[in-house]
Structures are given as C-alpha cells and as structure tokens.
Amino acid sequence: MKDEQFWDYAEKKVECWEWTGKLLSNGYGYFAKGLAHRYAWSLINGEIPKGMYVMHSCDNRKCINPEHLSIGTPKENTQDMVRKKRYVKSENPFNANYRNKPFMLNKDDPEEKELYEWLKKKPKRWFKQETKEYWLKKMKEDKNEPY
Secondary structure (H helix, E strand, O other), rough: OOOHHHHEEEEOOOOEEEEOOOOOOOOEEEEEEHHHHHHHHHHHHHOOOOOEEEEEEEOEEEEEHHHHHHHHHHHHHHHHHHHHOOOOOOOOOOOEEEEEEEOOOOOOOOHHHHHHEEEHOOOEEEEEEEHHHHHHHHHHHHHHOOO
C-alpha cells in the first residue's frame, strides 16, 4: 500500500477517522506496515522515537485522525489510562490496573500486606468495587478484632 492510499481506509466521521481495514482482537487497526494509528501519526509527524507510544485522546482504538493522536512515554500512557479509568483486568491487587479493586496495596506496609494475603483467600466473585478502608474493616471483622 502506498502512503497516499492509507487514508482511503479512513471512514471520516464527525470527530474520529475510523480505520476500515483489518482490526486486531484488541480493537486496534492493523495492516502490513503495523498498527494503523502509529502509522497515521508517523505519516504526519515523522518517525516515532524508540520506546514511545502513540496515544489516542479520543480513546477510540480504530481512530487514525492525526488530531486525536499524540506521542507519549509508556508511563504517560499508563497515567492517561488510569486517569480515564480504562483498566486492563488483572488478578493482582498490587497492580494499579486491578479492575476489581480501585486501589493499590503497598507491599512494605505490614497491614496492607496482611490485607493482600487475606484477600487472596477469598473467591474472586466476592470482590466488589470497594475502597481499601472497606476491605481493612472487613478483614478486622473477620478476625473478630475491634477497629
């Protein structure tokens, strides 16, 4: 595919220009030269620096509108994801992306490490979107300790 033909695969809607070619299972556009949004950014701005991400301000993985794309570090991409509450499911409560609990646990804090060990023993379906304080209280109640 020639560079000028690339844009023929964009369905230009009001805001987003959605890739109409092949989509990966994760929703990103893909073609022979790689991810469509990364290629769109590079056509307008030049080579993507090594280790950098191309981020979507619109959060539409199919979007290739250069006005919706920006360059960022992996850390900036993660911060953007957390700020917008776009989490990837993980079963590890020490992971900031842990969907089932909107908090992180500090392994160096004895109480939080104890909470982690206590939570690991609970069935996964038992978890709900609750705060760390809620689970600390539940753990203490479970141990019949005053709080």
